[in-house]
Amino acid sequence: MSLWKIAWRSIQQRKLSSLLTGLSIALGVALVVIVLVIHGVVSASFSEAAQGYHLILGAKGGKLQLTLNTVFHLSQPIENVPYSFFKEFTEYQDKSGNLVRGKYASAVEAAIPYCLGDSYKDFRVVGTTPDLFEKLSYGAYPDGTPKHYQFAQGSNFDMRDFNAAVIGAVAARQAGLKLGDHFPITHGIADENAKVHDEDLFHVVGILAPTGTPNDRAVFVNMEGFYLIGDHAKPLSKQEDSIDGVLRTHLEQLQSVHHHLQRAVRDKDVPATAAAEIQEADRLIDEILRETKPQPTSSLDAAKKTAGEETEHDAVEHSSSDQQPPRVAAGKQTPLPENQREVTAVLLLLKNDVFSQVLYNKINEGNVAQAVFPSREVANLFEGIVGHVRMILLVLAVLVVVVAGVGVMVSIYNSMNDRRREIGIMRALGAARSTVMTIVLMESVLLALLGGMAGVILGHVTIGLFAPFVTATTGVMIHFWQPAPAIHFAGTYISPEVILIPALLVLATIVGFLPALIAYRTDVARALSDAP
Amino acid sequence: MLRLQNIRKAYVEPDGSQLPILEIPEFHVAAGEQMVLVGRSGSGKTTLLQIIAGISRPDSGLVQIAGLDITQLSEAGRDRFRAERIGYVFQTFNLLPAFSALENVLLGMTFTRTGRDATRSEDLLKRVGLGHRLTHRPTALSVGEQQRVAVARALANSPKVLLADEPTANVDTANQQQIIDLLRETCAEEKIALVMVTHTQEVTSQFDRVDRLAEINQVRPSVTGTAPTEAGGSLS
Numbered sequence: 001m002s003l004w005k006i007a008w009r010s011i012q013q014r015k016l017s018s019l020l021t022g023l024s025i026a027l028g029v030a031l032v033v034i035v036l037v038i039h040g041v042v043s044a045s046f047s048e049a050a051q052g053y054h055l056i057l058g059a060k061g062g063k064l065q066l067t068l069n070t071v072f073h074l075s076q077p078i079e080n081v082p083y084s085f086f087k088e089f090t091e092y093q094d095k096s097g098n099l100v101r102g103k104y105a106s107a108v109e110a111a112i113p114y115c116l117g118d119s120y121k122d123f124r125v126v127g128t129t130p131d132l133f134e135k136l137s138y139g140a141y142p143d144g145t146p147k148h149y150q151f152a153q154g155s156n157f158d159m160r161d162f163n164a165a166v167i168g169a170v171a172a173r174q175a176g177l178k179l180g181d182h183f184p185i186t187h188g189i190a191d192e193n194a195k196v197h198d199e200d201l202f203h204v205v206g207i208l209a210p211t212g213t214p215n216d217r218a219v220f221v222n223m224e225g226f227y228l229i230g231d232h233a234k235p236l237s238k239q240e241d242s243i244d245g246v247l248r249t250h251l252e253q254l255q256s257v258h259h260h261l262q263r264a265v266r267d268k269d270v271p272a273t274a275a276a277e278i279q280e281a282d283r284l285i286d287e288i289l290r291e292t293k294p295q296p297t298s299s300l301d302a303a304k305k306t307a308g309e310e311t312e313h314d315a316v317e318h319s320s321s322d323q324q325p326p327r328v329a330a331g332k333q334t335p336l337p338e339n340q341r342e343v344t345a346v347l348l349l350l351k352n353d354v355f356s357q358v359l360y361n362k363i364n365e366g367n368v369a370q371a372v373f374p375s376r377e378v379a380n381l382f383e384g385i386v387g388h389v390r391m392i393l394l395v396l397a398v399l400v401v402v403v404a405g406v407g408v409m410v411s412i413y414n415s416m417n418d419r420r421r422e423i424g425i426m427r428a429l430g431a432a433r434s435t436v437m438t439i440v441l442m443e444s445v446l447l448a449l450l451g452g453m454a455g456v457i458l459g460h461v462t463i464g465l466f467a468p469f470v471t472a473t474t475g476v477m478i479h480f481w482q483p484a485p486a487i488h489f490a491g492t493y494i495s496p497e498v499i500l501i502p503a504l505l506v507l508a509t510i511v512g513f514l515p516a517l518i519a520y521r522t523d524v525a526r527a528l529s530d531a532p
Numbered sequence: 533m534l535r536l537q538n539i540r541k542a543y544v545e546p547d548g549s550q551l552p553i554l555e556i557p558e559f560h561v562a563a564g565e566q567m568v569l570v571g572r573s574g575s576g577k578t579t580l581l582q583i584i585a586g587i588s589r590p591d592s593g594l595v596q597i598a599g600l601d602i603t604q605l606s607e608a609g610r611d612r613f614r615a616e617r618i619g620y621v622f623q624t625f626n627l628l629p630a631f632s633a634l635e636n637v638l639l640g641m642t643f644t645r646t647g648r649d650a651t652r653s654e655d656l657l658k659r660v661g662l663g664h665r666l667t668h669r670p671t672a673l674s675v676g677e678q679q680r681v682a683v684a685r686a687l688a689n690s691p692k693v694l695l696a697d698e699p700t701a702n703v704d705t706a707n708q709q710q711i712i713d714l715l716r717e718t719c720a721e722e723k724i725a726l727v728m729v730t731h732t733q734e735v736t737s738q739f740d741r742v743d744r745l746a747e748i749n750q751v752r753p754s755v756t757g758t759a760p761t762e763a764g765g766s767l768s
Binding site for chain 1: 608612615
């Protein structure tokens with residue numbers, strides 16, 4: 001018979017006490033596992049969210065705030081930066097149609113604009129370009145291969161489709177958005193009284209596959225459509241506001257008629273031939289616009305009025321008017337003039353890592369914007385704030401395990417009085433002092449091991465039960481058996497869960513030492529003389 | 533096989549004074565010999581067996597078993613020697629309640645270098661008439677059956693010396709004879725030296741040799757009652 005079996009039988013003999021002791025260990029270990037896995041997965045996920053590009057550019061202000069509202073879709077956006085600043089990182093056509101390379105474009109692989117400030121239900125709306133999903137990645141696989149955005153349904157949006165939207169996996173599920181659905185967006189974030197842009201409907205062309213990043217909880221719309229929403233155009237200066245009064249009056253009247261016609265077509269109150277008449281009205285408006293620089297009365301109007309100024313944005317004829325949002329059903333869309341555009345942030349993917357520090361310094365030395373390293377900000381965030389919270393949670397969880405370990409000691413210690421005779425018998429049968437000591441230590445180890453394994457299972461079951469909630473609140477996907485992400489330990493990367501059980505065994509050995517010592521010191525003659 | 537010479541054992545009282553328990557100038561048991569040692573309660577019978585088994589050390593003297601003076605061995609050495617050469621049957625059986633009959637016998641083999649032998653354990657239990665009770669725990673066995681398991685356990689390692697401390701004290705008359713027969717037969721078959729201590733004369737007539745502890749122990753117990761053991765309990 002092995003010593004393990006003797007130890008196990010001793011545990012069996014004290015079923016209730018052993019069960020309760022094991023349970024306390026299991027609860028403590030489960031708590032540690034939950035903290036390690038959830039925090040680890042969320043941390044890794046958030047770190048991944050900040051990968052795939054080098055820098056975030058935005059208005060001067062808090063670096064963390066810029067990172068939070070750009071990467072994590074949290075906090076309030078800072079001020080905007082001029083569109084001309086964004087262009088410095090891109091190649092574009094000037095009014096003559098010549099290709100112009102922005103000041104920093106040669107160093108840039110991709111510059112992705114972010115226009116923030118609106119929301120749909122509980123989800124942030126990001127006005128951006130399709131490059132976000134084509135040129136940027138999120139995180140990387142263990143072998144270093146970058147993770148590219150995948151579409152669970154539909155596809156990426158086309159810049160020519162101003163009202164197209166791509167929805168994050170969680171946002172789509174929770175908001176109940178499907179391909180082809182139309183939805184309005186709300187000016188402002190998480191404000192019940194915020195203005196809803198009922199007239200500015202976007203339609204879903206793609207739903208992202210889950211990424212496990214905060215982008216799962218975001219709604220991405222075509223930046224051009226975003227700009228055309230009421231109140232999104234930057235007000236022009238007085239100089240820009242000069243306009244021929246007569247022409248303006250006429251134009252406003254014409255626009256009013258145009259608006260009513262559009263509504264009539266939408267409501268099917270007029271024959272289909274009216275669409276041709278509306279197109280004619282559009283043409284007339286465009287002609288007037290070419291001759292003037294009127295101040296728009298709304299963002300849509302602004303687009304119509306100033307179309308002639310813009311050369312790099314081509315208006316698009318929609319292929320199927322009955323599938324388009326009402327606002328554009330009858331005709332062309334014209335982009336918002338550049339002088340009325342702003343961007344909240346720019347994600348920069350550089351051609352070479354070495355450019356990042358140079359650009360970082362250059363931009364921060366200027367007065368227009370600031371640059372932040374998102375990965376650095378995320379690391380600071382986790383080390384500075386979240387890391388401490390995790391540490392507190394971990395310390396508490398470890399304390400629970402230690403208390404449970406002390407419970408093991410108390411349980412075995414209390415049993416020692418009853419077991420003196422057993423120890424005496426084993427000693428009389430030839431067991432050495434060290435042997436009975438080992439048996440008691442094994443008992444402690446068995447209790448800790450079984451309790452610990454039960455705790456790991458319990459922890460993962462709990463994680464499995466709460467995974468939907470974690471996913472819903474953070475956008476992070478957690479699976480039932482997902483181990484805590486690897487940490488650097490003893491020169492290698494290893495999941496802290498793997499360390500947990502050996503650590504528990506060390507604890508069991510320590511707490512088992514006192515009762516084991518009592519077993520060691522048991523006087524055989526006296527133990528045998530005790531009444532059975 | 534067994535030789536004791538000039539054995540002295542005293543109990544140190546709380547005030548530091550010594551209370552002699554045993555003083556045996558000479559004591560021999562030959563290989564295969566079966567002897568019974570009779571002594572009244574408190575005469576030091578259990579203490580003597582514990583000294584022979586190496587559980588207790590005498591204050592002085594020689595305890596030679598199969599030519600080896602076990603008083604010269606370390607505690608661990610005496611433990612190992614006891615596991616491999618000594619069988620011990622207790623008055624109160626001392627079976628471990630968490631283990632089955634078979635496991636209790638196997639336990640006797642656990643602490644030897646040769647390790648366990650399930651076949652021999654089963655054979656021993658069959659030999660004591662408990663082949664059908666292998667998996668039963670002590671609480672499911674009668675008192676007589678429990679003592680038979682204890683005998684099987686004591687024989688598990690083919691000991692040179694079998695020490696039986698009043699093995700029939702807690703069993704009824706019918707079982708008493710069975711236990712005595714079992715001890716005598718198995719010791720005779722395996723040529724084991726049997727030393728049984730008892731406080732009654734009932735079974736002595738069946739043994740080749742009967743010694744009276746009062747005759748070999750030169751310590752005279754006090755008139756007032758039993759002398760304490762070195763551990764503080766009473767002698768039996």
